[in-house]
Amino acid sequence: xxxxSDEPKLxxxxxxxxxxxxxxxxxxxxxxxxxxxxxxxIAEVRxxxxxxxxxxxxxxxxxxxxxxxxxxxxxxxxFLDLRDGSGQIQxxxxxxxxxxxxxxxxxxxxLGDIVGVEGTAMATRRGGELSLxxxxxxxxxxxxxxxxxKYHGLEDTETRFRRRELxxxxxxxxxxxxxxxxxxxxxxxxxxxxxGYIEVETPVLQPLYGGALARxxxxxxxxxxxxxxxxxxxxxxxxxxxxxxxxxxxELGKDFRNEGVSHKHNPEFTxxxxxxAYSDYEKTAHDLELLVAEVAExxxxxxxxxxxxxxxxFAPPWRRITLREAxxxxxxxxxxxxxxxxxxxxxxxxxxxxxEGWGKLVDGLLSRDVEPGLIQPTFVFDYPTELSPFxxxxxxxxxxxxxxxxxxxxxxxxNSFSELNDPDEQRRRFEQQAAEIARGDDEAQPYxxxxxxxxxxxxxxxxxVGLGIDRLVMMLVGAANIREVLLFPAMRx
RNA sequence: GCCCCUGUAGCUCAGUCGGUUAGAGCGGCGGCCUUUUAAGCCGCGCGUCGCGGGUUCGAAUCCCGCCGGGGGCACCA
Numbered sequence: 001x002x003x004x005s006d007e008p009k010l011x012x013x014x015x016x017x018x019x020x021x022x023x024x025x026x027x028x029x030x031x032x033x034x035x036x037x038x039x040x041x042i043a044e045v046r047x048x049x050x051x052x053x054x055x056x057x058x059x060x061x062x063x064x065x066x067x068x069x070x071x072x073x074x075x076x077x078x079f080l081d082l083r084d085g086s087g088q089i090q091x092x093x094x095x096x097x098x099x100x101x102x103x104x105x106x107x108x109x110x111l112g113d114i115v116g117v118e119g120t121a122m123a124t125r126r127g128g129e130l131s132l133x134x135x136x137x138x139x140x141x142x143x144x145x146x147x148x149x150k151y152h153g154l155e156d157t158e159t160r161f162r163r164r165e166l167x168x169x170x171x172x173x174x175x176x177x178x179x180x181x182x183x184x185x186x187x188x189x190x191x192x193x194x195x196g197y198i199e200v201e202t203p204v205l206q207p208l209y210g211g212a213l214a215r216x217x218x219x220x221x222x223x224x225x226x227x228x229x230x231x232x233x234x235x236x237x238x239x240x241x242x243x244x245x246x247x248x249x250x251e252l253g254k255d256f257r258n259e260g261v262s263h264k265h266n267p268e269f270t271x272x273x274x275x276x277a278y279s280d281y282e283k284t285a286h287d288l289e290l291l292v293a294e295v296a297e298x299x300x301x302x303x304x305x306x307x308x309x310x311x312x313x314f315a316p317p318w319r320r321i322t323l324r325e326a327x328x329x330x331x332x333x334x335x336x337x338x339x340x341x342x343x344x345x346x347x348x349x350x351x352x353x354x355x356e357g358w359g360k361l362v363d364g365l366l367s368r369d370v371e372p373g374l375i376q377p378t379f380v381f382d383y384p385t386e387l388s389p390f391x392x393x394x395x396x397x398x399x400x401x402x403x404x405x406x407x408x409x410x411x412x413x414x415n416s417f418s419e420l421n422d423p424d425e426q427r428r429r430f431e432q433q434a435a436e437i438a439r440g441d442d443e444a445q446p447y448x449x450x451x452x453x454x455x456x457x458x459x460x461x462x463x464x465v466g467l468g469i470d471r472l473v474m475m476l477v478g479a480a481n482i483r484e485v486l487l488f489p490a491m492r493x
Numbered sequence: 494g495c496c497c498c499u500g501u502a503g504c505u506c507a508g509u510c511g512g513u514u515a516g517a518g519c520g521g522c523g524g525c526c527u528u529u530u531a532a533g534c535c536g537c538g539c540g541u542c543g544c545g546g547g548u549u550c551g552a553a554u555c556c557c558g559c560c561g562g563g564g565g566c567a568c569c570a
Contacts, residue, residue, distance in 0.1 A: 016539095017521095070531085072533090074528080079529050147504085149519055151504095154504070157563065158500095166504095257569080366570090367569080
């Protein structure tokens with residue numbers, strides 16, 4: 001659908017618009033003028049005349065601009081729907097107000113053309129719809145391609161995702177999703193800023209990747225003649241900043257993981273990570289439920305969101321359960337009774353993949369049996385050490401680390417731990433990861449000496465959180481697919 | 494990577510036990526209409542039936558391959 005403009009055979013629709021453009025130029029009208037200043041947002045005009053009684057014609061003049069979304073002609077008058085970024089308003093165009101020539105040119109416009117108009121506010125007699133009775137107008141940009149169907153909108157998913165501009169033109173639902181996304185990100189920032197966190201930017205291109213169990217994208221720096229990785233997480237750099245004395249730090253940006261796409265995965269996605277010194281995973285859990293509830297309240301006006309038929313309430317406190325209990329509850333398997341890889345594999349019943357250690361098997365139980373059932377916001381606490389190379393050992397449970405993951409709508413939305421700050425223990429964890437790599441796990445962590453040395457410098461006890469922004473937005477808008485909340489999601493091609 | 498489904502006009506879709514010239518609504522074009530609301534009325538179909546090959550007297554329809562999309566599996570803190 002992205003053929004060049006000199007395609008050999010234009011459809012009649014396209015040809016007609018080209019011809020119309022020619023006629024406009026011949027008439028001495030510039031179809032792409034430079035500006036249309038001193039206009040009001042359509043939403044402001046609407047607000048100024050809310051509740052105007054049917055049949056009333058005011059003297060109140062307004063100047064607005066936007067795209068023509070629909071037209072209903074009546075001979076020597078017509079109605080146009082004009083939409084800008086703030087909203088939509090009806091225009092009443094009458095030949096007696098505009099003059100014959102201006103009226104004819106207006107009627108000759110196409111749906112999708114962008115115009116600026118001036119007129120007085122009125123409400124129609126029967127419907128009482130607020131309208132502008134226009135007496136001046138000007139073409140601001142000629143549209144050479146037809147807009148999507150004005151009633152059905154644009155439904156083809158491929159076109160909606162590949163040509164998001166058409167989706168935004170056609171579908172109010174889509175416009176709403178991305179307004180909510182923007183407000184969500186801004187409210188998350190505001191919450192962190194107000195709680196004393198410093199926002200930072202760390203490298204996206206990294207000589208060594210780390211901070212998450214994931215495969216990276218590899219790229220190449222030409223003049224340095226070396227491979228670099230696109231970050232899979234911001235974790236290790238942010239903790240170095242905590243070592244540096246930034247006690248409350250966060251970064252909100254893209255991570256990249258070389259993985260397949262699914263309804264909850266996109267190769268590049270927006271992640272928030274924050275770290276608070278002198279804190280632990282109990283505190284971060286409390287902060288997360290507070291943050292999400294406050295953001296939902298500010299963005300949506302409620303902590304309750306609908307997801308299909310189900311209502312999810314983000315008001316704290318969220319349910320808390322240990323990983324062991326969660327798995328026992330959903331699968332009947334008590335992982336504590338099967339401490340070896342072989343025993344657990346036997347309990348599950350499948351033949352274990354040689355690249356899967358005990359931790360991976362536990363992880364499999366979690367994502368297959370537990371995660372889909374966690375609809376109301378839930379913290380799952382206390383994970384196997386093997387799965388969490390950067391989390392601190394549990395203060396009382398052998399073999400576990402102080403880590404939780406938060407789930408809602410059957411999807412993981414956040415992850416947190418009491419950060420490991422013992423450099424020697426961190427070294428041992430990296431060695432464990434090396435063993436996983438040797439076993440064939442290509443998502444294990446490469447050894448990062450600079451990071452360990454940073455810990456040797458001394459890092460205070462710290463709580464850290466990663467919150468998946470796309471997934472949070474999915475929850476807030478009730479989307480079942482991550483692509484609905486990404487403007488330009490990854491597509492096969 | 495595997496399995497299933499799918500691709501028809503600018504948009505939304507019908508048509509597929511193989512059979513005349515491929516249809517509808519919206520949009521577009523021409524005409525009527527000065528308070529409509531998916532405005533209405535009259536007339537006009539604007540098309541590489543995803544692409545390539547095959548079977549057949551005849552293919553949108555059946556077969557094979559390719560490309561795009563969707564769903565599921567796998568993968569994925």
